[in-house]
Amino acid sequence: MAPEPPLLSMSGITKSFPGVRALDGVDLDVQAGEVHCLLGQNGAGKSTLIKVLAGAHQPDTGTIRWRGEDVTLRSPIAAMRLGIATIYQELDLVEHLSVAENVHLGHEPTAAGFVVRGKAARVSTAQLLKRLGHPEIDPTRLVGQLSAAQQQIVSMARALSHDVRLIVMDEPSAALDPDEVDNLFRIVGDLTADGVAVVYISHRLEEIRRIGDRVTVLKDGRAVAGGLPAKSTPTREVVALMTGRNVEYVFPERPVSAPGGAPVLEVRGLARDGEFEALDLTVRPGEIVGLAGLVGSGRSEILETIYGARKPTAGQVLLDGRPLRPGSVRSAVRAGLGLAPEERKAQALLMLESVTRNVSVSTLSRFSRGGWIDRRAESGAARAATRELSLRPDNPAVPVRTLSGGNQQKAVLARWLLRGCRVLLLDEPTRGVDVGARAELYAVVRRLADEGLAVLLVSSEVPEVLGLADRVLVLREGRVVHEAHARELDEHRVLDLVMEGSPAS
Amino acid sequence: MTQHVSPPRGSADKVPLTEQLPAWRTLLGRADVRTLSLLGVLAALVLIGGVTKPDEFLDTRNLQLVLTQASVIGVVTVGMTFVITSGGIDLSVGAIVALSSVWATTVATQEYGFAGILFTAVIVGVGCGLVNGLLVAYGGMVPFIATLAMLASARGLALQITDGKTQIVTVDGILNLGERDSYVLGIPPLVLVFAVVTVIGWLVLNRTTFGRRTVAVGGNAEAARLAGIDVRRQRLYLYLLSGLCCGIAAFLLIILSGSGQNTNGNLYELDAIAAAIIGGTLLSGGRGTITGSVLGVLIFTTITNIFALNNLQSDVQQIAKGAIIVAAVLVQRRTASTT
Numbered sequence: 001m002a003p004e005p006p007l008l009s010m011s012g013i014t015k016s017f018p019g020v021r022a023l024d025g026v027d028l029d030v031q032a033g034e035v036h037c038l039l040g041q042n043g044a045g046k047s048t049l050i051k052v053l054a055g056a057h058q059p060d061t062g063t064i065r066w067r068g069e070d071v072t073l074r075s076p077i078a079a080m081r082l083g084i085a086t087i088y089q090e091l092d093l094v095e096h097l098s099v100a101e102n103v104h105l106g107h108e109p110t111a112a113g114f115v116v117r118g119k120a121a122r123v124s125t126a127q128l129l130k131r132l133g134h135p136e137i138d139p140t141r142l143v144g145q146l147s148a149a150q151q152q153i154v155s156m157a158r159a160l161s162h163d164v165r166l167i168v169m170d171e172p173s174a175a176l177d178p179d180e181v182d183n184l185f186r187i188v189g190d191l192t193a194d195g196v197a198v199v200y201i202s203h204r205l206e207e208i209r210r211i212g213d214r215v216t217v218l219k220d221g222r223a224v225a226g227g228l229p230a231k232s233t234p235t236r237e238v239v240a241l242m243t244g245r246n247v248e249y250v251f252p253e254r255p256v257s258a259p260g261g262a263p264v265l266e267v268r269g270l271a272r273d274g275e276f277e278a279l280d281l282t283v284r285p286g287e288i289v290g291l292a293g294l295v296g297s298g299r300s301e302i303l304e305t306i307y308g309a310r311k312p313t314a315g316q317v318l319l320d321g322r323p324l325r326p327g328s329v330r331s332a333v334r335a336g337l338g339l340a341p342e343e344r345k346a347q348a349l350l351m352l353e354s355v356t357r358n359v360s361v362s363t364l365s366r367f368s369r370g371g372w373i374d375r376r377a378e379s380g381a382a383r384a385a386t387r388e389l390s391l392r393p394d395n396p397a398v399p400v401r402t403l404s405g406g407n408q409q410k411a412v413l414a415r416w417l418l419r420g421c422r423v424l425l426l427d428e429p430t431r432g433v434d435v436g437a438r439a440e441l442y443a444v445v446r447r448l449a450d451e452g453l454a455v456l457l458v459s460s461e462v463p464e465v466l467g468l469a470d471r472v473l474v475l476r477e478g479r480v481v482h483e484a485h486a487r488e489l490d491e492h493r494v495l496d497l498v499m500e501g502s503p504a505s
Numbered sequence: 506m507t508q509h510v511s512p513p514r515g516s517a518d519k520v521p522l523t524e525q526l527p528a529w530r531t532l533l534g535r536a537d538v539r540t541l542s543l544l545g546v547l548a549a550l551v552l553i554g555g556v557t558k559p560d561e562f563l564d565t566r567n568l569q570l571v572l573t574q575a576s577v578i579g580v581v582t583v584g585m586t587f588v589i590t591s592g593g594i595d596l597s598v599g600a601i602v603a604l605s606s607v608w609a610t611t612v613a614t615q616e617y618g619f620a621g622i623l624f625t626a627v628i629v630g631v632g633c634g635l636v637n638g639l640l641v642a643y644g645g646m647v648p649f650i651a652t653l654a655m656l657a658s659a660r661g662l663a664l665q666i667t668d669g670k671t672q673i674v675t676v677d678g679i680l681n682l683g684e685r686d687s688y689v690l691g692i693p694p695l696v697l698v699f700a701v702v703t704v705i706g707w708l709v710l711n712r713t714t715f716g717r718r719t720v721a722v723g724g725n726a727e728a729a730r731l732a733g734i735d736v737r738r739q740r741l742y743l744y745l746l747s748g749l750c751c752g753i754a755a756f757l758l759i760i761l762s763g764s765g766q767n768t769n770g771n772l773y774e775l776d777a778i779a780a781a782i783i784g785g786t787l788l789s790g791g792r793g794t795i796t797g798s799v800l801g802v803l804i805f806t807t808i809t810n811i812f813a814l815n816n817l818q819s820d821v822q823q824i825a826k827g828a829i830i831v832a833a834v835l836v837q838r839r840t841a842s843t844t
Contacts, residue, residue: 350724353724
């Protein structure tokens with residue numbers, strides 16, 4: 001037991017939203033200089049807990065002690081003044097401002113109280129960026145021109161520009177390549193060496209093993225285990241705590257016989273300048289084809305071009321041998337393509353609407369005569385489609401924003417299922433989906449394939465591609481460098497192929 | 506064929522609770538708290554009117570006048586509600602009403618009689634909406650800028666046509682519609698048109714694919730596009746619809762005033778946007794309510810009437826209107842944050 005009081009001690013925190021009890025008496029202790037990992041399925045209460053900690057939500061009951069004293073975190077500013085900084089998963093930077101302006105937003109160095117000292121801001125920003133291992137980021141550049149990884153560094157620089165004692169990081173590695181993850185871990189190590197505490201949220205158990213000191217597991221708004229040793233607690237135990245089940249990454253079995261028949265999707269010489277080069281691929285009914293590659297290898301761009309959301313500079317896409325109109329989403333959807341995009345909230349979901357309306361949006365003409373919607377038929381069909389995918393809760397009238405990440409993904413899949421689509425394009429299908437729900441999503445995708453759907457899968461997680469796909473295409477810098485059956489590949493081989501000859505950037 | 510789910514038409518599955526509201530609740534819309542509070546404000550205004558000027562305010566003729574005045578701006582507001590729900594804005598409505606009303610009342614047009622005036626008013630409105638829609642949907646212009654340009658040009662053209670003079674209508678068919686003889690069960694024809702436009706607008710927004718697509722485009726245009734909705738065509742249709750409503754409103758105004766003027770429809774854009782916003786339509790798009798918009802219009806018109814009856818100047822009216830907009834939005838934000 002630590003002789004000093006913990007840096008942060010939250011106890012009995014509850015928080016309810018209409019219809020949902022997000023936190024149900026959570027305790028969390030964080031010591032100075034430790035990396036405290038927060039684990040839990042989506043909907044377990046992690047986001048709510050860190051928002052309480054950031055001052056963005058007020059708890060209904062419970063106490064927060066900071067360095068031994070009771071505090072009330074009335075607002076994000078109050079939390080920041082105490083030295084609590086939060087780096088959210090969805091970055092909150094202003095794209096039209098420069099790096100330095102973003103870093104000092106709200107606490108600009110000033111002369112005479114109001115004249116912004118731009119040079120001082122740039123100099124201190126450059127120092128922070130250097131400390132974070134990214135001296136190449138120019139403080140005068142606009143944030144909108146930076147890559148996702150660089151933006152994350154800027155976010156971190158902003159946190160460090162305050163006198164921080166505790167940094168909360170919400171899935172900081174989700175958008176990063178392995179190199180950048182290494183850099184992130186180095187930064188975390190430096191911070192803790194200085195006595196700063198880090199609350200680290202991630203779905204990736206191997207990361208928690210590498211950098212974590214202790215783990216608190218949340219489930220259904222409660223801390224089911226607090227302060228477990230991060231390195232020595234068996235994976236089975238952690239997963240069991242999170243899910244209440246003794247399962248790990250479970251991939252469904254592949255069918256015994258390889259899918260045959262003519263390819264339903266055929267891509268011939270498809271290319272987009274500066275994104276990816278002439279690409280050929282085919283997908284047969286019942287087959288899952290995976291595209292593996294690093295961030296920036298052109299994976300998402302390829303899917304979006306096949307789908308018509310981007311216009312190719314060369315090549316064509318054929319469905320059942322008939323070419324689709326290049327650059328036309330409507331032509332693709334009519335022919336039977338469906339896309340589950342990477343950014344579900346930004347690209348797929350109508351967050352103000354019910355599950356029913358999200359599911360039916362691509363099939364409205366089927367439930368309407370002369371433009372008049374038969375709402376009974378609509379909700380019946382949406383219900384059938386969501387039930388087929390075991391979407392929870394089993395009530396399509398609820399707003400889609402109240403669903404967990406995995407269930408929101410199911411709502412997107414239900415949309416295409418209802419449309420009777422023949423080729424499903426999956427872009428990072430388990431991004432932001434917890435371990436337990438992943439296995440279920442994998443099973444759903446495999447079942448749909450077994451029923452004759454052709455699936456083209458893109459994922460930055462190599463085990464996911466290898467476990468789910470039948471055939472794998474490995475991409476590097478917009479080119480296919482290898483194609484093989486998933487059985488013939490393993491993670492190391494794929495990573496070798498992906499990294500081989502890649503310039504040290 | 507790989508159809509995974511056959512849509513069970515008229516399936517016996519129980520429709521979820523919230524989709525099976527009683528008819529009166531559905532009519533009021535889902536945001537009942539907001540609708541009821543708007544009704545409450547309207548009731549309070551009627552009470553104030555009744556107390557301060559019991560004889561004049563509650564007089565049948567006065568109530569008919571209030572509703573008639575509400576009809577013109579009300580029809581414009583219905584169109585505006587659609588545009589705002591889709592995440593757009595139409596600043597040109599007042600100017601389009603002006604241009605339609607003067608084009609439809611030129612000596613040349615009046616020679617074609619009733620039908621000529623009606624046809625011209627509607628076609629000019631739709632034509633302006635078409636230009637707005639093409640600029641926004643296919644020209645990639647920001648709605649604010651495109652419709653601001655239309656505001657300037659349509660007003661200018663209206664002035665050019667009239668040379669600043671009032672164009673008196675001499676067609677009896679039009680003038681008669683403004684007379685008491687043509688009231689149906691005590692309801693002026695203008696109010697009937699407003700009622701019909703409101704009902705059709707409500708049905709289109711809440712019960713048709715067009716309405717659903719409007720909401721989808723406003724809620725998340727990128728998601729709508731990737732779901733296979735033709736976002737650009739939908740936007741074009743929405744500005745056409747707003748133009749159509751302006752044309753109808755111009756026709757109502759011609760009946761009401763027996764003339765066409767280039768100063769018609771002054772600041773209608775502000776009144777229509779304000780009515781839609783206090784009614785509960787989100788300025789950022791994705792949620793719209795015709796019921797709320799109509800209540801918003803009635804509230805504004807009633808205030809104007811009460812102020813006029815109490816001999817308060819129009820400057821006081823303007824200040825009161827501004828205060829109401831602020832108050833309504835503040836109340837809405839409070840109710841929104843608790844849900």
